[in-house]
Amino acid sequence: MVANPAVLVLNWQIGDSWHNYCNIIGNGTDLKIAIICNDGCFSEMEERMKKKMIVVSLLVVLTVLLAACNFPFVMDEPESVENAVAETVAALEEQEVEVPTLPVQPTYTPQPTLTPVVVETVAPDPTATTLPCNSAYFVEETIPDNTAFSAGETFQKSWKLRNVGYCTWSSGYKIAFDEGNQMGGPDSQTIGVEVEPNEEVTITLDLTAPASADTYRGYWMFQNADGFDIGPVWVQIVVE
DSSP states (O other): OOOOOEEEEEEEEETTEEEEEEEEEOSSSOEEEEEEEOHHHHHHHHHHHHHHHHHHHHHHHHHHHHHHHHSOOOOOOHHHHHHHHHHHHHHHHHSOOOOOOOOOOOOOOOOOOOOOOOOOOOOOOTTSTTSOSSOEEEEEESSOTTEEEOTTOEEEEEEEEEEOSSSOBOTTOEEEEEEEOOTTOOSEEEOOSOBOTTOEEEEEEEEEOOSSSEEEEEEEEEEOTTOOEEEEEEEEEEEO
């Protein structure tokens, strides 16, 4: 049999409402609590329950949102993807595509072939004023070098010269002893005639072979009337 439970009843007041607390104790193991309220007690309990429900609802909503943010992305079905691609292509085809206008490239015009110009080379005129005023060219001579003579023998040495300058040689142009063995010849001797450019003149000296056997050479210088040197000539003999 179950023993009669003991009942503990507490009364207290919260605001204008009285609350009754009943503690029903069974056989020492069961514990039951009952609250008996008057009419004002129920309205206060409803307010507290509403506040608790609002808090719980907010916690549930926040939990769902956080779970949705962390949930992996799920692809649409293949048919949905194909339909979306087809709709996008159709929309692009309906739009007017603006094709950019490319700049017009210039037309290449071939250049005319250049014809080489032949320049005629003109030979220089020897009588032009680019030549020196006084210039002589050796043409020929008598008594070649190393001609043998006896001691004291007389002979004539001649040189033929051409005027290759642009100045006329006057009769005062001369040949003058310069160095070496004079061989009895004069200190100087004029040509005695005028010589135009490209004309020739022969100059002759009377000479005597030295008394001793040996090889001798003497230099003479061709000069203008003022003593300006134009060019040297020489004579070389062998005395036996």
